[in-house]
Amino acid sequence: LTVAVLISGTGSNMRALLEAAADPGFPARVVAVGADREADGFAHAEDFGIPTFLVPYGQFPSREAWGEELARQLDVWNPDLVVLSGLMRLLPPALVDARAPHIINTHPAYLPEFPGAHGVRDALVAGVSQTGASVIVVDDGVDSGPILAQERVPVLPSDDEHTLHERIKPVERRLLIDVVRRIATGDIDLAAVAAPQTT
Numbered sequence: 001l002t003v004a005v006l007i008s009g010t011g012s013n014m015r016a017l018l019e020a021a022a023d024p025g026f027p028a029r030v031v032a033v034g035a036d037r038e039a040d041g042f043a044h045a046e047d048f049g050i051p052t053f054l055v056p057y058g059q060f061p062s063r064e065a066w067g068e069e070l071a072r073q074l075d076v077w078n079p080d081l082v083v084l085s086g087l088m089r090l091l092p093p094a095l096v097d098a099r100a101p102h103i104i105n106t107h108p109a110y111l112p113e114f115p116g117a118h119g120v121r122d123a124l125v126a127g128v129s130q131t132g133a134s135v136i137v138v139d140d141g142v143d144s145g146p147i148l149a150q151e152r153v154p155v156l157p158s159d160d161e162h163t164l165h166e167r168i169k170p171v172e173r174r175l176l177i178d179v180v181r182r183i184a185t186g187d188i189d190l191a192a193v194a195a196p197q198t199t
């Protein structure tokens, strides 16, 4: 299974996937890493000799135009699966529809709790005693697609956004690696998962 990863930031979750995929026994390999801005995480791709591509959101007149260029870049690598790992940008519907259901995303909350760009902060503000990590199929909504894996993570009274996020990320990494492995082996059939549920 070939995988392209999209990031916006430090790419620490992506690094965990790169490390897992570096094992010749892992059934998937990362063929490219892309970002919507100069992402520190590109350094991880370079460490593993994986090509990177930059599609700077700010240089495009619209989300749609940005998405069209991103789609063209992805078509160059023609991955079987696109993994969003800290991409802080919503994909335009045209791109999602073109590649669905072969786009997955990791989210630092127990979806459908706390979707969106501030899931960790929202859990803290809500004062919950536990939150979680989720891996989902990307659909046209915001963190609203079918859940492929999720696990609870405790919130400690002493937590701030950073300490809580750092407790969640290792769980995200483990879930992401396991989901990619299961997609590669056919244990997860994305087409079946994403198919409209017949009543």
Ligand code: GRF
Residues within 6 Å of the ligand: 007, 008, 009, 010, 011, 012, 013, 014, 041, 085, 086, 087, 106, 107, 108, 169, 172
């Ligand atoms: C991850 O928790 C991801 O789920 C969220 O942002 C974080 C990215 O962290 N969208 P990193 O860039 O992988 O370190």
